[in-house]
Amino acid sequence: MVKTLLKKQLAEIFKTYFFDFKKNKPRSKAKTAILFVVFALLIVFIAGFMFGAFAYMLRDIAAAEPFRWLYHAIFFLLAVLLGVFGSVFSTYSGLYLSKDNDLLLSMPIPVRVIMLTRLLGVYIMGLLYSATVIIPATVVYMITCPVTVGGVFGALLQIFNISVFVMVLSCALGYVVARISVKLKNKGYVTVIISVLFIALYYYLYFNATSFIGELIGNIALYGEKIKEHAHIIYVIGKAAEPDTVPTLAVTVAGIVLLVATMLVISKSFLKVATSSATVKKAQYKQKNTRRRSVFGAVLAKEAKRFASSPNYMLNCGFGILFLIAFGVLFIIEGDAVANIVNMFPSVFQRGFFVILAPAVCLIVSMNDIAAPSVSLEGKTLWQIRSLPVPTKTVLKAKYSFQILVNTIPTVFCVACIIAVLRPDPLTGVLLSLFCLLYVCFHALFSLFCGLLKPNLNWTNEIFAIKQGLDVLFAIFGGFGYCVAIGALWFLACRIMDARIYLAIALAVTAVLTFLLYRFINRKGVKLFEQL
Amino acid sequence: MLEIKHLTKTFGEKRAVDDLSLEIKNGEIYGFIGHNGAGKTTTLKSVCGIQSFDSGEITLDGVSVTADPLTFKKRIAYIPDNPDLYEFMTGIKYLNFIADIFGVGEKERQERIKKYADTFELTADLAQPIGAYSHGMKQKLSIISAWIHEPEMIIMDEPFVGLDPVASHKLKEMMREVCDNGGAIFFSTHVLDVAEKLCDKVAIIKEGKLIKSGTMEEVKGDDSLEAAFLELEE
Structure with a gap:
């Protein structure tokens, strides 16, 4: 029974790797292998660049033998933090809100077995996130x-x-969110606010x-001794990885005990939480005048409502909005320092700085891939939009327009902050603004393109569509790749052309690609959506 | 008048609907019966433009569902067998969304929402998210949304499933009212007693093929509809 449920849970997590929903048939082994390799390469790319570099900075600590424990402790804490950060958003919905809860609970399956298989999903997510830290740290x-x-x-x-502690903390936070959410009216927004504070x-x-x-x-010697004296638990955590027998045993046993305790608490309350409905006061309907919307307005409002109704959707596909604003604010706060550094260079090199800044802003924009999962999120309600007299072009237009609307204001704010602080010449300023917009x-359009090519309409939990689909993966990393390419190519082009010419060429290339994507969506994309 | 001519739809090797032809005239309640997997839902989905088909033609007063799907869809409403509605909307937001799509005026939509929500005793729950509705409440909301733009033709897949007896009775009255006003109803059901009492005409489908259709008397003769159906199924 456990094996069957685990198989189902794993199949659900990695479904898009094994099954082509567009062709409605299983993928070949070669295609599945390629997809897994691409996924692994992306992880290696992120881990290698971000945390590998970080670990390399700390290699002196690892080299200083008496303080190796400090190296291990830092990465233990960082990996746990990232693992919890990565999986905390999905833990609540993954544990308690799966659509097949009722089905499984109605079967002769012990609740603890259902819970165990749900926990597997949490464990895998936490492991993936924490592995991006700990593997490069271990390699270094x-x-x-x-x-x-x-x-x-x-x-x-x-x-x-690490994986055990990540799961314990994720489950504890997921449990707290679950207990709170049955009593909250606007739990979506509350979850988002709490999550944003956590991320901040x-x-x-x-x-x-x-x-x-x-x-x-x-x-290192001073702090090492202080940590050992005042925060002994960090010392023990670090020593455990060396490994040193007593600390190793202590940390491992502590992790297992905490895990068992967490599982006991969750298994006792799982049924109650998973089947409870909100205890908030029922909203009273009052008849009032409503403004009539156009067809496009109505479909756009539907996309907006879908986005705003799900904390998972907002946090996973719209978090870049806050980053754009934060990046702009950071420029205002640290603007003088940045401006001073930039002004140290001759004006011809200063303009080159904007060639790097433009894709940097766009890289943040790439985090907001709202349109990518919007196709998959139609799920079982797809019949609805298909039965209504709405042109498919309008449906798709609403999807990419909503992403554009959501991104435009924060992007304008961010670019305005950069221009206000760095005061580029007018042409560079215009090119920077136009490129980012x-x-x-x-x-x-690219996000929707990915969503149309790799849809998954048969999810049992929205998190599979929002976070774990290939469409989302391609939309985010495709965007990242394009931005990195624009920035990296400048270092080759800077020898032969002015930064403004390079920005103008990048603008023209992006315009051509945008036009091609627009044409694809309005032609082939319409057909793809109608064939779903 | 809805005309289905030589409709054929295959899924891989299987012919879900095989050369099916039907005519549903204005003023008729047309019942569509058959065993599970006979091809009822596939036919209904093809009729309302949700599903493409391999060959054949479907027209409503000469307007083709394939050539001019938007004009076709503006004149019909569809209620699926399982009301998977937008759970992130409240009941009232959903009804307004449907009214916006069909271009229903502000005054008319208010009147109709009040009338039908009162009929199905759903008014007090309209401010609730659909996700909090029971199956029956979703079914009621789906029915109200179908009626909100006063379509000429309503296509329903098992509309009585999940409805309480009072709501079922009211739905039957509303179906008759649509037909009395010159509209038409085409619906599938497994409840043969209801079909016998309610329908003007009935069609029986088996393994994708239409095996009998006509007025209730023509199909059942002196037997009950159940007896006639079971005989044809053997």
Whole structure:
């Protein structure tokens, strides 16, 4: 029974890798293998670039033998933080809101077995996120320090311990969210606000970590002793990965005990939480005049309502909005320092700085892939829009227009902040603004393009459509790749052309791609949607 | 008048609907019966433009569902067998969404929402999210949304499933009222007693093929509809 349910849960998580929903048939083994390799490469790319570089900065700590535990402890905490951050949004819905809850609960399956299979999804998500930190950290450690059997054992044990702690914390937070949400009226917004605060804290710690690390490396003996004395648990966590017998046993046993306790609490309350309905006061209907909307307005409002109704959707596909605003604010706050650095260079090089800034802003825009899962999210309600007298072009237009609408204002704000602080010449300013705004349109169309090519209408939990589909993966990383390419190519082109000419060429290329995507969506895209 | 001519739809090797032809005239309640998997839902979905078909023609007063789907869809309404509605909307927002799509004026929509929501005792729940509705409430909302633009033809797939006896009775009255006003109803059902009492005409489908159609008397003769159906199914 457990095997069957685990198989179902795994099949659901990795469904798009094995099954082509467009052709309604299983993928070939070769295609499945390619998809997994692409996914693995993306993870390696992120992990390698972000956390590999970070681990490399800390290699001196790993090299200083008496303080190796500090290296392990830092990455343990970072991996746990990232793992919880990555899976906390989906834990509540993954554990309690699956659409097949009623079906499974009606069968002769013990509740703990259902819960265990749900926990597997949480575990995999947490493991994936924390692996992006701990694997490059381990690789850097193995390069820096002599590889021993004990070291390898310690590294494996640390990965296991991290995954256990991530699951414990994710489940605890998911449980708290579940208990709160049955009593909240606007739980979507509350969840988003709490999550945003959590993420703000995370980024505050993350950005301040650099100066902290500099200080730490400079005074490693002093801080090492202080941590050992005042925050002994961090010392124990670090020692556990070396491995050192007593701390290793202590951390592993503590993790397992906490895990068992969490599972006991969740299994006791699972049935109640999973089947409870909100206890908030029932909203009273009052008849009032409503403004009549156009067909496009109505479909656009539907997309907006869909987005605003789901904290998962808002957080996973719209979080870049906050980043755009934060990036703009950061420029205002740290503007003088940035301007001073830029002004140190001759004007011809200063303009080159904007060639890097333009794709940097667009990279943040790429995080908002609202249109990508919007096709999959039609799910079982697809019949609705298909039975109504709405042209398919209008349906698709509403999907990409909503993404454009949501991105435009924060992008304008962000670019305006950059221009206000750095005061480029008018032509560079215009080109920067036009490029970023055109990219907003490009990425909205590209996201929808991915959504149309890789839809998944048969999900049992919206998180599979929002977070785990290939459409979403391609939309985000395709956007990232394009931005990185624009930025990287500048370093080749800067020898032969002025930054403004390069920006104008990038603008023209993006315009052509945007037009091609627009034409594809209005022709082939319409057919693809009608064939779903 | 709805005309279905030589409709054929295959799924892989299987012919779900095989050369089916039917005519539903204005003023008629037309029942569509058959065993599970006989091709009823496929036919109904093809008629309202949700599903493409391999060959054949479907027209409503000469307007083709394939050549001019928007004009066709503006004149019909569809109620599916399972009311998977937009659960992120409240009942009233959903009804306004449907009214917007069909271009129903503000005054008319208010009157109709009040009339039909009162009829199905759903008014007090209109401000609730659809996700919090029971199956029956969703079915009622689906019915109200179908009636909101006063379509000429209403296509329904198992409309009585999930409805309480009072709501079922009211729906039957509303179906008759549509036909009395010159509209038409084409619906599938497994409840043969209801079909016998309510329908002017009936069609029986088996393995995608139409095996009998006509007025109730023509189809059942002196037997009950159930007896006639079982005999044809053997």
